[in-house]
Amino acid sequence: MKIAILSRGPRLYSTRRLKEAAQARGHKARVMDTLKFALQVEHRDPDVFYNNQHLADFDAVIPRIGPSITPFGCAVVRQFEQMGVFSLNSSQAIAVSRDKLRSLQVLSRRDIGLPPTAFVRRRDDILPAIDRVGGTPIIIKLLQGTQGVGVILAENLKVAEAIIETLHGAKQNVLIQKFVAESKGKDIRAFVVGGQVVAAMRRAAVGQEFRSNVHRGGTTEIVELDDDYERTAVRATRIMGLHVAGVDILESRDGPQVMEVNSSPGLEGIEAATGVDVAAAIIEYLEHQVFFPDIDLRQRLPLNAGYSVAEIPIADKSPLAGQTLADARLREQDIVVLSINRHGVAFPNPTGEQQILGGDILLCYGRMLALKSLIPPKRPRRRKKRRS
Ligand SMILES: Nc1ncnc2c1ncn2[C@@H]1O[C@H](COP(=O)(O)OP(=O)(O)O)[C@@H](O)[C@H]1O
Numbered sequence: 001m002k003i004a005i006l007s008r009g010p011r012l013y014s015t016r017r018l019k020e021a022a023q024a025r026g027h028k029a030r031v032m033d034t035l036k037f038a039l040q041v042e043h044r045d046p047d048v049f050y051n052n053q054h055l056a057d058f059d060a061v062i063p064r065i066g067p068s069i070t071p072f073g074c075a076v077v078r079q080f081e082q083m084g085v086f087s088l089n090s091s092q093a094i095a096v097s098r099d100k101l102r103s104l105q106v107l108s109r110r111d112i113g114l115p116p117t118a119f120v121r122r123r124d125d126i127l128p129a130i131d132r133v134g135g136t137p138i139i140i141k142l143l144q145g146t147q148g149v150g151v152i153l154a155e156n157l158k159v160a161e162a163i164i165e166t167l168h169g170a171k172q173n174v175l176i177q178k179f180v181a182e183s184k185g186k187d188i189r190a191f192v193v194g195g196q197v198v199a200a201m202r203r204a205a206v207g208q209e210f211r212s213n214v215h216r217g218g219t220t221e222i223v224e225l226d227d228d229y230e231r232t233a234v235r236a237t238r239i240m241g242l243h244v245a246g247v248d249i250l251e252s253r254d255g256p257q258v259m260e261v262n263s264s265p266g267l268e269g270i271e272a273a274t275g276v277d278v279a280a281a282i283i284e285y286l287e288h289q290v291f292f293p294d295i296d297l298r299q300r301l302p303l304n305a306g307y308s309v310a311e312i313p314i315a316d317k318s319p320l321a322g323q324t325l326a327d328a329r330l331r332e333q334d335i336v337v338l339s340i341n342r343h344g345v346a347f348p349n350p351t352g353e354q355q356i357l358g359g360d361i362l363l364c365y366g367r368m369l370a371l372k373s374l375i376p377p378k379r380p381r382r383r384k385k386r387r388s
């Protein structure tokens with residue numbers, strides 16, 4: 001394969017390792033400065049130029065987009081996607097991962113533990129929001145921070161309010177997040193490649209510091225993850241639509257809580273702590289995946305043809321619960337079940353003998369009218385009690 005590694009720093013550890021690993025597996029790899037691309041947007045002929053030169057074809061790109069150039073970097077990746085070049089992580093998923101609020105919002109719908117988090121704009125909403133997420137001490141986070149910069153611990157309400165107001169005044173949006181004190185300055189970094197945790201470490205902050213980032217001097221040790229931590233990391237990565245990610249997880253009293261999902265996770269800390277050749281794992285995965293670029297199923301469906309994809313949750317009382325797929329006769333209603341999701345485990349391409357159980361979620365493709373009749377009515381939301 002011909003692989004382009006989009007990175008501003010050819011000498012950076014992660015960039016070097018990816019290039020080495022690609023070459024060691026017999027590929028051609030070129031490190032290219034993301035900012036030196038020029039994009040040509042043209043009817044049916046999207047193109048890129050590098051350093052003003054027309055580029056030969058690449059099979060895949062590995063984006064290593066620094067947070068300071070996210071918008072342009074994502075545009076470059078998107079351009080390669082339009083040209084049919086596979087990107088290790090998609091531009092869309094990278095963009096979502098770069099916004100901590102957006103990421104947590106996306107994850108919150110699914111079964112992923114998260115530290116309670118609030119986002120407010122008005123001054124009057126600050127204190128009630130702090131109260132709702134559990135009171136002080138409280139974490140205040142810039143939406144776009146990285147390497148621990150932009151994560152603040154406020155000990156009391158007055159300080160918290162002052163910090164948030166100051167940041168708002170400086171046109172900075174912030175998250176208000178429960179401080180998970182029992183994690184004691186430690187957290188888990190799980191490195192996910194293609195639906196598997198390939199390496200994991202526990203990071204510990206030094207001294208009075210509560211942030212465990214390696215860039216903040218945090219120490220690291222290899223860790224064998226419990227199943228629930230592993231599952232959380234893999235699921236969070238998938239929900240974010242990422243193929244490769246570094247998932248930061250707090251060890252809270254209530255189990256794993258995801259803080260963020262990094263789309264350009266560093267290799268140095270994790271390879272040193274675990275001895276795993278993460279770079280090789282990434283290249284090996286890329287070799288398999290390059291034939292399967294991300295496609296948006298809905299966009300590919302013919303418009304107005306009356307067909308769509310839908311997720312059908314099966315209630316315990318649903319007439320479908322307990323039946324086999326064959327007995328449910330969905331195919332006769334012009335519905336194909338693409339996969340069954342049971343407590344986070346997927347059963348792809350289920351056959352007729354497969355049983356449907358209450359609690360399953362069926363991913364279906366079919367006639368919209370028929371699908372609609374299977375979608376259960378929305379239940380009213382419960383009113384939330386205020387914490388005192
Ligand atoms: N809610 C929290 N409770 C306790 N510690 C936290 C919390 N949020 C962040 N931290 C600490 O701060 C570090 C940085 O936070 P994170 O959200 O990962 O931002 P960054 O993008 O800067 O790495 C974490 O690795 C963790 O050690």
Ligand SMILES: [Mg+2]
Nearest residue numbers: 147148248260
């Ligand atoms: Mg982090």
